[in-house]
Amino acid sequence: MTETHEFEIIIVGGGGAGLMAAMYASRGAKTAVISKLYPMRSHTGAAQGGIGAALGNLEEDHPEWHTYDTVKGSDFLGDQDAIEFMCQEAVQSVYDLEHMGFPFSRTPEGRIAQRPFGGHTNNVTGKSIRRSCYAADRTGHMILQTLYQQCIRNQITFFDEFQVIDLLIVNGAVAGVVAVELATGERHIFHAKAVVFATGGHGRIWDITSNAYAYTGDGVAITARRGIPAEDMEMFQFHPTGIIKLGFLITEAVRGEGGILINGKGERFMERYAPHAKDLASRDVVSRAMYLEIQEGRGIKGQPYLLLDVRPETVNYYAEKDGRTRPDGSPYKVTAEEIRSKIPDITDFCETYLGIDPAKQPIPVQPTAHYAMGGIPTDMFGRVVIDEKNTILPGLYAAGECACVSVHGANRLGTNSLVDLIVFGKHAGLKAVEYVKGADFSPLPKDAMDYTSQQLEALRSGDGTQHVADISKAMKTGMSTYVGLFRNAQGLQITIDKIQELRQDFKHVRVKDQGKVFNTELLNAWELGNLLDLALITAVSAQARTESRGAHAREDFPSRDDAHWLKHTLAWLKGDEVSLGYKPVVITKYQPKERVY
Amino acid sequence: MQISVKIFRLDLEKSNKPHYDQFELDVEPTERILDLLEQIKGYHDPTLTFRRSCAHGVCGSDAMRINGHNALACKVLVQSLKTTRITIEPLLGLRVIKDLIVEMEPFFESYRSILPYLVNDEPLPADGKERLQSPAERERFDDTTKCILCAACTTSCPTFWADGKYVGPAAIVNAHRFIFDSRDRAAAQRLKILNQHTGVWACRTAFNCTEACPRDIKITQAIAEVKNAIITGKLE
Numbered sequence: 001m002t003e004t005h006e007f008e009i010i011i012v013g014g015g016g017a018g019l020m021a022a023m024y025a026s027r028g029a030k031t032a033v034i035s036k037l038y039p040m041r042s043h044t045g046a047a048q049g050g051i052g053a054a055l056g057n058l059e060e061d062h063p064e065w066h067t068y069d070t071v072k073g074s075d076f077l078g079d080q081d082a083i084e085f086m087c088q089e090a091v092q093s094v095y096d097l098e099h100m101g102f103p104f105s106r107t108p109e110g111r112i113a114q115r116p117f118g119g120h121t122n123n124v125t126g127k128s129i130r131r132s133c134y135a136a137d138r139t140g141h142m143i144l145q146t147l148y149q150q151c152i153r154n155q156i157t158f159f160d161e162f163q164v165i166d167l168l169i170v171n172g173a174v175a176g177v178v179a180v181e182l183a184t185g186e187r188h189i190f191h192a193k194a195v196v197f198a199t200g201g202h203g204r205i206w207d208i209t210s211n212a213y214a215y216t217g218d219g220v221a222i223t224a225r226r227g228i229p230a231e232d233m234e235m236f237q238f239h240p241t242g243i244i245k246l247g248f249l250i251t252e253a254v255r256g257e258g259g260i261l262i263n264g265k266g267e268r269f270m271e272r273y274a275p276h277a278k279d280l281a282s283r284d285v286v287s288r289a290m291y292l293e294i295q296e297g298r299g300i301k302g303q304p305y306l307l308l309d310v311r312p313e314t315v316n317y318y319a320e321k322d323g324r325t326r327p328d329g330s331p332y333k334v335t336a337e338e339i340r341s342k343i344p345d346i347t348d349f350c351e352t353y354l355g356i357d358p359a360k361q362p363i364p365v366q367p368t369a370h371y372a373m374g375g376i377p378t379d380m381f382g383r384v385v386i387d388e389k390n391t392i393l394p395g396l397y398a399a400g401e402c403a404c405v406s407v408h409g410a411n412r413l414g415t416n417s418l419v420d421l422i423v424f425g426k427h428a429g430l431k432a433v434e435y436v437k438g439a440d441f442s443p444l445p446k447d448a449m450d451y452t453s454q455q456l457e458a459l460r461s462g463d464g465t466q467h468v469a470d471i472s473k474a475m476k477t478g479m480s481t482y483v484g485l486f487r488n489a490q491g492l493q494i495t496i497d498k499i500q501e502l503r504q505d506f507k508h509v510r511v512k513d514q515g516k517v518f519n520t521e522l523l524n525a526w527e528l529g530n531l532l533d534l535a536l537i538t539a540v541s542a543q544a545r546t547e548s549r550g551a552h553a554r555e556d557f558p559s560r561d562d563a564h565w566l567k568h569t570l571a572w573l574k575g576d577e578v579s580l581g582y583k584p585v586v587i588t589k590y591q592p593k594e595r596v597y
Numbered sequence: 598m599q600i601s602v603k604i605f606r607l608d609l610e611k612s613n614k615p616h617y618d619q620f621e622l623d624v625e626p627t628e629r630i631l632d633l634l635e636q637i638k639g640y641h642d643p644t645l646t647f648r649r650s651c652a653h654g655v656c657g658s659d660a661m662r663i664n665g666h667n668a669l670a671c672k673v674l675v676q677s678l679k680t681t682r683i684t685i686e687p688l689l690g691l692r693v694i695k696d697l698i699v700e701m702e703p704f705f706e707s708y709r710s711i712l713p714y715l716v717n718d719e720p721l722p723a724d725g726k727e728r729l730q731s732p733a734e735r736e737r738f739d740d741t742t743k744c745i746l747c748a749a750c751t752t753s754c755p756t757f758w759a760d761g762k763y764v765g766p767a768a769i770v771n772a773h774r775f776i777f778d779s780r781d782r783a784a785a786q787r788l789k790i791l792n793q794h795t796g797v798w799a800c801r802t803a804f805n806c807t808e809a810c811p812r813d814i815k816i817t818q819a820i821a822e823v824k825n826a827i828i829t830g831k832l833e
Contacts, residue, residue: 038701040746041656055726098727101715101780103735103742110729135742141655142742149714183694212650248653348813349653352672353627469639513644515610518695521643 002449003188007032007157008436010177010192011429012164012219014039016140016418017400018198019147020425021382021432022156025196028433032157034164034179034190036214036523040148043200043212044400044421047140048345049253050132051097051422052120052415053090057111058130058327063087065123066131070416071590073119073282074373074409075550075560077232077568079586082380082405086416086423093422094133102146103135115342116256119282119413119597128256128280130327132415137251137343143418162188163523164218165452167195167226167396168445174395175442178452182523185516189448193439194432196397197223197376197384198425203236204527205535206369206484207476208247210239219402221530223376224537225451228386228393229570229581231404232374233534234542234552237412238485240286242368244305246353250346250365252414254308254358255279257342258315258324258334261290262307262362263298268318274597278322281597284411284551287367291485300364307362310343312336314362336360367485371417372401373408373551374541377570380405382428388570388583395435395442399428406568409585410550459525464510468525471502471509475528475535483539488555492543499536503576506532537571540578545569562592598626600675602633604645605686607693615693617684618642626676630663630685634670634697647697654811657747661697662686667749667809688752690761704748707764711772711790716783734779741774741819743812750806750816756799763799764791766806766816773819777832788827797824 009025011018014035025031033039054061066087071078098104098112105113114130122129135142151158161182168175168189176192202217203209220230240261241250255261261279263269273289274281281289294304309315316333324332336359340347343358350358376398377385384396400421407420478498482491506529513521547561548554567582600622607615620637631649638645647670648658654672663673664684675683691699722728744767751757751765772791776784791797797820806816826832 037650037656037658038705038746041650041658043651043656045745046651046653046655092725095726099721101717101775101778103738103778104727106730106732106735108732110731110734112727136739138655138743141745145742146715152709153714153716212656213652214650246653248651345655352654353674468643472639511643513646515608515644515695517608517610518646518698520646521638 003186004191005032005188006191006441008192009194009196009432010034010190011196011198012177013198013200013400014158015042015198015200015400015421016044016143016147017421017425018196019151020422021196021198021399021429022151023147023154024426024429025432026154026156029436032159032190034159034162034177036161036163036182038160039158040144042144043215045141045144046210046212046249047143047418048137048249048251049117049256050115050134050139050415051094051143051418052117052131052413053094053133053419054087054131055091055094055112055114055133057107058114060122061129061131063091065121065129066090068123068590069120070407070413072595073411073413075411075595076566076592077235077406077409077549077585079406080588080590081586083407084588085380086407086419089423090419093419093426097143097146097422100146100150102142104133105135115253116280117414118252118255118277118280118286120415126276128277132253132256134253137253137345140418164222165455165526167222168448169226170442170445172394173442174393175444178449182518185519187449187452189444191441191444193436193441194395194397196382196399196428196432197402198398198400199402201372201401202531202534203369203372205475205479205531205538207480208242208245208366209369210242210247210249211369216527217530217534218527219398220375221533224533224573227572228384229377229572230374230534230537231377232406232569233538233571234545234569235373235410235550236369236538237283237371237373237551238287238367239283239370240290240367241308241365243349243353244364244366247368249368249370250308250363251343254310254343254346257310257339258319258332259308259310260314260318261286262309263293264300264302265298269293269298277597282411283414285597287485288553290367305364305366308365309362310339310358311360311362312339315339371412373404373406373410373412375402375404378403378405381431382424383431388581390583395439397428397432399424410552455526456522458507459509459511459522460514462508462510464508466505466508468509468528471505472528475499475502475532479535483542486553486555487542489543492539495539496536496543499532499539500576503532503536533573537573537578541569541571541580544580566592598624598681600624600681600683602637603684606696608695624675626674628675629671630673630675630683631659631670633675634685646695655745657745660688660747660749662688667753669747669749669811672811688748690752690758691748701748703761704751704765704767707768708746708771710764711768711787712783713771713775715775715778715781717780719782728780730779737779738774738777740814741770743814744770744774745812747811749809749811753805753809755803755805756801760799762795764795766820769797769820769823770814770816773823776823776826784832788823791823792827797827
């Protein structure tokens with residue numbers, strides 16, 4: 001049986017962006033949040049180090065500096081109007097979070113504490129600046145908790161553990177979504193005037209990733225199948241410090257607090273790659289340097305990993321060498337106790353998974369697939385735009401990691417993911433309310449359920465000659481080998497061919513669990529289909545971009561090529577093919593120049 | 598290493614009777630229990646059903662009983678169990694829906710009952726900036742901000758097993774997080790809620806919750822502090 005619900009605004013996803021959108025949307029319209037996880041399980045909760053905002057609580061700072069750092073961090077692929085808007089809004093957004101009850105760590109004066117993070121600088125001196133507002137090393141956890149708590153206070157309607165499968169569009173406008181209730185297997189139609197996608201990223205395409213199992217790119221895949229392009233999908237961030245093999249994150253705040261990356265010869269190798277910012281250079285720069293160190297045989301004991309050393313003796317040695325000081329001007333010196341208190345969760349991870357105390361032993365790390373700069377194209381108010389001319393699709397919104405505004409361009413700065421979801425989640429919610437005030441419900445299509453049924457039935461009725469686990473493994477291996485930190489034409493072609501083959505194999509999958517209740521086998525198989533689609537779009541977009549910019553490093557085209565490639569990729573999935581288009585980057589104040597850290 | 602994993606199974610669409618399935622696996626000692634479950638689901642029995650997401654102990658999805666103790670499957674390594682025989686079962690005290698998945702709503706209902714959000718309707722600072730809070734005031738409730746609502750504590754509590762109306766340790770932890778936040782103004786309301794027979798007095802100080810917490814929150818102490826606040830009427 002199919003149940004039909006009616007809400008003016010449906011938000012898909014219960015992470016930071018979705019909850020923020022829900023808070024603002026629910027003030028002006030009948031709103032519900034649909035989430036495949038309980039909202040407090042969302043991946044926002046894994047963010048550690050902080051949220052960037054030029055509060056200037058510890059030293060001079062300006063939203064303009066944050067703006068320029070973000071533009072530069074994006075390797076000039078970010079849209080400067082949107083970046084300026086985000087960095088201006090960041091300041092009030094952080095105060096708003098505090099007023100909602102967010103338990104920020106505090107300065108001695110009782111203000112919000114701030115710490116240095118990669119790529120965030122004093123634009124006059126070029127030195128690292130304390131801009132990241134934090135709650136120990138669990139900032140994302142506290143954002144998720146705070147927003148969820150406020151949603152409870154505001155009695156927001158949630159459909160928890162509902163998987164959205166399809167987006168309904170009628171006569172060029174949004175009509176709702178179709179979802180499966182996991183606990184019963186029943187299908188539900190959500191008739192809506194506006195839909196906000198806030199479904200997060202898709203790092204599960206790769207083998208080593210910091211991303212949750214749930215990070216399967218559902219929103220981007222659903223919209224792609226309904227003819228909406230995906231923007232800049234070749235731009236995927238590899239974070240420098242994933243915990244060895246497991247891939248989950250050791251926050252950049254460890255380096256913010258003075259941690260140093262060390263190679264197999266005991267060298268602080270970042271001095272050679274980024275003479276000024278060193279270990280706090282932008283993530284793409286640090287990850288590539290790590291890769292090269294490993295390639296050139298300077299991994300630890302020749303193995304493909306390096307060490308992140310945050311022992312007090314190491315921190316203090318290099319802090320003195322760098323002339324680092326406290327806000328009061330005294331030399332920067334730390335104790336083991338202070339290290340543990342600044343990064344308690346990291347200390348716990350190291351003890352649990354590696355059996356080491358980071359204040360006594362260095363942490364083995366390797367780059368890990370972390371963040372999608374690309375996604376569903378939107379303008380700076382979360383409205384989804386569907387072509388080269390930025391034509392708006394009425395009623396459709398996206399925010400957070402699944403969206404591409406684009407504020408991160410070719411490389412996101414640390415802390416800006418949380419800024420992104422707070423700022424654009426809020427504005428997507430506000431714009432959706434504005435829209436539904438003047439819009440009627442589009443009639444539901446008669447065949448509303450068909451595409452959902454077709455997708456799910458296919459997974460139950462394949463011939464069973466292929467298996468989800470094998471396809472998933474082959475996809476991850478291919479993407480990690482050829483569409484990782486470095487790419488080249490040959491490897492990209494091999495991968496595209498492989499992914500196409502796997503997409504054919506996928507048609508032979510047959511889910512063994514024929515039940516309805518919590519059929520996670522069916523859900524996981526459907527999620528793999530999303531990942532395969534996004535892997536294909538990623539590889540095709542990467543093959544076309546014959547330059548190196550930010551996270552996209554081509555061995556065969558090692559330079560940035562502004563003459564030809566200062567533009568955003570738009571990729572349309574058409575059956576088994578991907579077609580590409582491009583749109584210009586918005587440049588307001590900052591002309592592209594060479595990017596040095 | 599070779600291990601033997603015994604898992605609780607229940608598929609109500611097929612039978613009302615639970616049973617155990619056994620799997621013989623070849624694993625690394627450093628693998629997580631979650632890795633074993635994934636290996637079984639991927640290569641042995643795709644119908645095995647459990648919740649999981651972040652896989653490193655911050656999302657709270659995969660709390661279950663592992664060799665009799667509540668824990669997150671992603672935070673327990675095979676080697677830490679010091680045995681090659683592993684039994685995995687769903688949390689106690691909540692209805693099993695399928696295999697290792699339990700009905701969470703009663704748990705969340707208790708959580709919502711203690712006003713788990715900051716209440717302060719006083720005017721904001723005139724400059725629009727943050728409310729001030731000293732590092733000591735912030736530290737006062739730091740421990741209880743760590744809760745990820747995984748339910749490992751509440752479902753390890755003998756009182757909760759006996760009486761599902763008891764709000765349970767997780768709800769009290771989240772009440773504590775706001776009661777002792779210097780910015781909050783609803784402590785009295787929360788203390789009133791927790792001063793009922795379904796509140797803190799149902800706690801028998803068994804310490805099970807503290808032992809079960811994957812975030813190492815000193816839960817029994819937090820409960821004691823709330824009890825003390827009710828008795829003395831003071832927030833110290």
